[in-house]
Amino acid sequence: MNTSSRLKNLFRATALLASVCGTALPALALEIDLPAETALYQQSDMPGYTLTLQNCLMCHSAQYVQYQPKTSPRSYWEATVKKMKHPFGAPFPEGDIPAMVDYLTKTYGAESSAANSGK
């Protein structure tokens, strides 16, 4: 390492220390690249499928849904969907809940073919 790059490093370290100790803390921009979330909801003729596409993709992909146990009963899906609204703040109308719960239970939960095929 030559003198110039040592000086540069010293300058960076001093600047970092100054911003950590001073009030300029928010100026430390931290960039984190997460992998793109791309998991899609399984297509279906059930009315809840379209509602789920409309209401559930604004915050996260279908990944969270796919990772729930296949044995999850209807009551679990209902509680989960309601939790997305309160307290998480999803803006869908109450009236959309039953159809989405039906789609989720029959596609990803206890009433799905995967749950009942012994897999």
Ligand code: HEC
């Ligand atoms: C307002 C943003 C938002 C919307 C819209 C939303 N979610 Fe979520 N969801 C979250 C947050 C926040 C978490 C919790 C993430 C964590 O714990 O790391 C979450 C987690 C989950 C989980 C993981 C299990 C759990 O209980 O935490 C499932 C399943 C899920 N969401 C399903 C859905 C479904 C189905 C919909 C549509 C009805 C939906 N989400 C819409 C914000 C949202």
